[in-house]
Every structure is written in C-alpha cells, then in structure tokens.
Amino acid sequence: MPAKTLPQVTFHTRVRVAAGIEANPFAWKDLTTDDIFAGRRIILVAVPGAFTPACSNSHLPGYERDFVKYRELGVDAVYCTAVNDAFVMFQWAKSLKVDQVQMLPDGNADFAAKMGMCVRRDAQGMGDRSWRYSLYADDGKIMALFSEPGFKDNPDGVPVSISSSENMLRFLTN
Structure with missing residues (x-):
C-alpha cells in the first residue's frame, strides 16, 4: 500500500528579517506543505x-x-x-529554550483538520486542537505515524507514550 501524502496547506509563520534597530524585526512568511516537506526527510511533532x-x-x-x-x-x-499562532509558538519555544526544533503554527487548525487529527477541546475552553501524534515523512509522504490512543473530542488529557521521541528513534534505527 502506498504511503499517504501530507495534505496541502499554508502555514502562516514569522521569520526574522534584518536584525537592526527596528521595533519588530520579524515579517510574515507563508510556507506551504511542499515548501517544508518536498524532497526532505522530516519529523513532525503535533x-x-x-x-x-x-x-x-x-x-x-x-x-x-x-x-x-x-x-x-x-x-x-x-x-x-x-493549533496556536506564530507569536505563541515563538514565545513557547523561547520559554523552553528550544532552538533546534522549528515551530510550525497551525493557528486555524487547517493542517490538523486535513490530517484528520483535529479534535474539539471546548470542555477545557481550548476550542479546536490537534490530537497528539508524531510522524516521519519522506518527500511529503507519511512513512510512519505514531498517534496516541483514544482519539476523541474532549479527552481528559492526552499523555505522551506512542508519539514520544524514544519511539521515533526506535523506528528510525530499526
């Protein structure tokens, strides 16, 4: 069976522009699924x-x-x-000192929905959210998908087990 291709969406990102004395040294940059995944081996953590x-x-x-x-x-x-905007994703990465993993905001839940991984979290006041998963893609094709069990709207919580970095490493080294 052929691998599933990642859905086509546009991610609304922010990138640093010339570092000068400007009050806001960032600009909007739209990236498509192809811009990110085409011709590359990518891990995506949702x-x-x-x-x-x-x-x-x-x-x-x-x-x-x-x-x-x-x-x-x-x-x-x-x-x-x-399913957060570029500003929130930037501040979150900064707060955790994450500088190798790149943030990919899906503020409108377009990617989550087209992946079939969008769930309602309105019981917690969170609206639409991505389900927890990770995937490995080669040239835009999903080669492995590690989705947490119990996919449903308004879960009590979604622990990290199947979608962990340890499981991804096991997959890639076997």
Missing part, C-alpha cells in the same frame, strides 16, 4: 497546545534533546505544530 503540561514537560523537549541523533540518522529537520 501537540494539543503550546504551554500545556505534557507538551511542555516531555513531548517537545524530548525531540529537542534528541535532535542531533535525528540529524545523524539523515533527518533534515524536526518541526513542532500546534
């Missing part, structure tokens, strides 16, 4: 939300910790996506 406990305490930090190992295994980049 989390329910920036600054949430499991995402901040273990999920994202595990991928940051193992970034060098991924590069040694031929991975071109590691991205983290959440």
